Amino acid sequence: MHGLWLEKFLPSPSEDQITGSGITRGYKYFSRGLSVILLVIVLVPLTLISFLAHYQYESLLQEEEMAQLLLNLEGGKSTIEAFVSELQSVVKFVARDDRYEELLEPRELEALFVRLKNEYPGFADIEIIDTDGKQRAYYGPYTLPKHNYSDQTWYKKVLTHGVHISNVFSGFRHVPHFVVAVSREHPHKKGHWVLRVTIDGKTLQKFIDTIKTNYADDMFLVDVGCVVQTQPQKYGKIGEKCILKIDEDLAAKRLGAIKKGRESISQESMGMMVVKKTFEGQEITHAVVDILNTPWKLVLVKEQYLYAETWLQFKIKLITMFLTCVIVSVFVILEISTAITNHLRESDKKRQQLYSEAEHNNKLASIGRLAAGVAHEINNPLSIINQKTGLVQDLMELTGDFEYKDAMEEAHESIQKSVNRCKTITHRLLGFARQTDVQVEEIDINAVLGEVADFLAKEAMYNQIKIGYELGENVGKIFSDRGPLQQVFLNIINNAIDAIGNNGTITLSSRQIDPNTILVEIVDDGPGMPEEVRKRIFEPFFTTKETGKGTGLGLSITYGLVKKLGGDIKVTTEIGKGTTFEVTLPVQQSN
Amino acid sequence: MIKSKVLIIDDEIEFASTLCQRLKLRGMAAVDVHSGAEGIACLPKMNPGIVILDLKMPDMNGVDVLEKIKEYDPSIEVIMLTGHGSSGSGVEAKEKGAFDYAMKPLDIKDLLNTIEAADNKRSKV
DSSP states (O other): OTTHHHHHHSOOSSTTOOSHHHHHHHHHHHHHHHHHHHHHHHHHHHHHHHHHHHHHHHHHHHHHHHHHHHHHHHHHHHHHHHHHHHHHHHHHHHTOGGGHHHHHSHHHHHHHHHHHHHHOTTEEEEEEEOTTSBEEEEESSSOOOOOBOTTOHHHHHHHHHSEEEOOOBOGGGTSOEEEEEEEEEOSSSSSEEEEEEEEEHHHHHHHHHHHOOTTOSEEEEEETTOBBOSOOSSSOOTTSBOTTOHHHHHHHHHHTOOOSTTOEEEEOSTTEEEEEEEETTEEEEEEEEEOTTSSEEEEEEEOSOTTHHHHHHHHHHHHHHHHHHHHHHHHHHHHHHHHHHHHHHHHHHHHHHHHHHHHHHHHHHHHHHHHHHHHHHHHHHHHHHHHHHHHHHHHHHHSOOOTTHHHHHHHHHHHHHHHHHHHHHHHHHHHHHOOOOOOOEEEOHHHHHHHHHHHHHHHHHHTTEEEEEEEOTTOOOEEEOHHHHHHHHHHHHHHHHHHHOSSEEEEEEEEEEETTEEEEEEEEOSOOOOHHHHHHTTSTTOOOSOTTTOOSOHHHHHHHHHHHTTOEEEEEEETTTEEEEEEEEESSOOO | OOOSOEEEEOSOHHHHHHHHHHHHHTTOOEEEESSHHHHHHTHHHHOOSEEEEESBOSSSBHHHHHHHHHHHOTTOEEEEEEOSSOSHHHHHHHHTTOSEEEESSOOHHHHHHHHHHHHHHHHHO
16 A cells, blocks of 8 residues: 555656666656655755744844834934923923013013023024014024014914924024924013024034934934934935935825835834835835924934844854755755665566566476477387388398398488487487486585596597686585486586687686585686577577587576576676586585 | 297387387297286286386386286396386386386387396396
8 A cells, every 4th residue: 555645756667668778767767756755845844944934033033123113213202302392391481471571671681591592502592572473672693684473384383382393494594493482471462472592403413413322323303394304414414305205105104005115114103103115225224203292203214124143144044054954955865765766676676587587497397398298299109210110121131132222221221310310309308307306415516527527528629628627625515416417517518618619718616605505617718699699598499509410408408407406507608708607506405 | 049038018009019020020029019908918828038018008007017017927027118218217117126128219229138138137047
């Protein structure tokens, strides 16, 4: 049941691909498929976790950042409000109802102004305005014409609200200043008189510069129309519109719309607004808050995150860790899938080998049985032919000369030769399949090799073939059947002599490869043979010799004998280099 | 000169009769029969000294016939014929009392030598 779903994704390396190149391609696909699946299994969670960590930490830092920003803004706002409220209190105190007459006296006004100026050096001038909006008294460095303020907005506002703080403007004085005005009921007439104090814009500037902390990259005031009131370090000039376009942000906030892109506006409590935007290629955050009872808004600009350094370090660590994990897992996964594929390929190869070996054995066995059956059937009529020709021979010998006797004797001889040839074949075939028991005796394998080689020495000598020995000295005796063993070596060495033809060497070697196995190698330096021949060499009737010279049974009988003796035979060959027969034999017969 | 009578038992009629004929040509008293039972039956009538016996016949196994012959007269020498290309069954038969074995197709000279040896053995007894 295992791996059923996995098989849908993984190509099978060996199915339907019998040829060598197909198998190679199949394993390549399998290895790739396995790598991809393992990579997905490992890398997807890793990537997800990394992204999650990234965003989680980022939002944590942003929240912290926002809290810091709002804290600073809140601090600035309350300080400015306290300052403004103090100014208002002073002016309100000076403009007590009963002091109207007194203040119209130039000397009194001057004395008051000097006292105030001592306390608040930013006070620029002071004037008293009558119920009809006309200036009644003035003290200050400027020469101001006796103005009628009755149709001016600030005058109307001060009459309505009792107290008014203006935005910063240059006006008749031609220097930036702002006004604090207070209206009081006229002691004698119906209506209100107004005390107006002009304060130098620099006072406000100094104050803002004082409260600006290192945290803020810029801090300044704007009025309701977003005209800059105190000099920013970077974001505009006094009297001009703020280049951060805060008015647009405010409009967006009012509409509840959030601009697309990189900008985001978050509405916070207590009239604060935080805007993130890209300004001149830099990401900045600015926060705006209304200053109570004034036309001003405090703007705080933060160009860089407070935690930028921490964030950068975290990002570097995260990316390093992520990349390390990716590299390590890619490496390990590739190694693992290569190892698994190799293992699979090896075991498939082994299985294929066992399969073809079994197939080969089976084939040899059935061919053997068939051959034996045929041989047996042919042997009987052959015996009759043999007897009949014998009888003809006998009769001819008994008969005197007659016409064509020589020709008949010649024909008879030829028949007899053919019968003998057939006899050799049938006997060999029957020998190939015979079922006699193995007669076990103690045998010195080196001695057997020596005997067989001696037997063939003359034939080898005629063909200028040397027989060399590399016999292992400590090869013990084995229990086997001497006859078949001799036949095995005789066939192989004979074959080697035939293969070499003329001039060459046959080397016989023996060695013990493990306590129960002896290996005998018969190596020739003949021409070798092609792979097609090597594959079929143990098949009955397979011969490369000329017709009539070989039966094609020698090596198949050899194969059968070795198997019966409990051993194994293998052949390796290389064209132009020679052929090696390896015969392994058990030291003990298993049955 | 072979003194003993020779009985040939083989189910291949052509083979047995031809061999019989050839032995007769060589001056031997030879008879051929074509089954194991027939062979055993003609023993008292013919009283052969040498039997040439096929190892495999449809009615009886050659070895069984050999045993019956030896029971009847242990002095009868039996030469087994085997068509199986193996000496194994021949060896087995020798252990059971056969004089020797010969493989089909027969070499007449070898067979004659064997018959002579068997005859010599009988005349010594």
